Amino acid sequence: MSHHKLQIAGLDHTTMPPMTVYNPYDRQPVATVDTTDWTGADHALTEATRAFSKRENWLTVPERIDILQNTQDLMLERAETLAKLIATEGGKPLTDARIETTRAIEGVGLAVMALKSLKGEVIPMGSNAASLDHFAYTRHEPCGVVLAYSAFNHPLNLIVHQAIPAVAAGCPFIVKPAEATPLSCITLVGILREAGLPNPWGQ
Numbered sequence: 001m002s003h004h005k006l007q008i009a010g011l012d013h014t015t016m017p018p019m020t021v022y023n024p025y026d027r028q029p030v031a032t033v034d035t036t037d038w039t040g041a042d043h044a045l046t047e048a049t050r051a052f053s054k055r056e057n058w059l060t061v062p063e064r065i066d067i068l069q070n071t072q073d074l075m076l077e078r079a080e081t082l083a084k085l086i087a088t089e090g091g092k093p094l095t096d097a098r099i100e101t102t103r104a105i106e107g108v109g110l111a112v113m114a115l116k117s118l119k120g121e122v123i124p125m126g127s128n129a130a131s132l133d134h135f136a137y138t139r140h141e142p143c144g145v146v147l148a149y150s151a152f153n154h155p156l157n158l159i160v161h162q163a164i165p166a167v168a169a170g171c172p173f174i175v176k177p178a179e180a181t182p183l184s185c186i187t188l189v190g191i192l193r194e195a196g197l198p199n200p201w202g203q
Helices: 038-053 061-077 079-090 094-116 157-169 183-194
Strands: 002-004 019-022 029-033 146-149 173-176
Touching (some): 038 173, 061 157, 079 094, 079 183, 157 173
Parallel strands (some): 146 173
Antiparallel strands (some): 019 029
8 A cells, every 4th residue: 555745845743644545346454544634734835925926936938848848758658657647646437437547648649739829919009109210029827726626526637627727827836626536637737747857836
């Protein structure tokens, strides 16, 4: 039985008891997961806010594309493992779990495509003396820390819908996994880090 540690930046232990994840089909234990209280949640928020507050820490668009492309590649390599994880922790038929995994991988690819087509808007100027010979344009910038809640019924695909757009936008995110099915969510965060996402930007 596997054990999953906290994924909070700078916090590798907790005084809270671990949680056991059970297979809903036969109620056999699948894994244990470290838990935390408000202290750990505050720590995660502090670390994410600190990382975002320094503009020089922001991830550039090419960096985000690389991270997400690497994430998609890793998910493709491990697609069957991810599907079996969904089925094991959630009791979903393996056929449906494979469909969910495919959709999740496609979701990461869509974020890459969106970043590659990212553009602002030129604002008309020159309508008065003050704006004559001037031009203005809009650009997309990250807005801050994102809090994501994983759902139990689609534990991989639905957290992809929250965490991956946050990465694409350049926002740090903090995930609260579903208690019934936390393993897919935890695995996704691990894959993102393996793909190059800095620790405070995905917790």
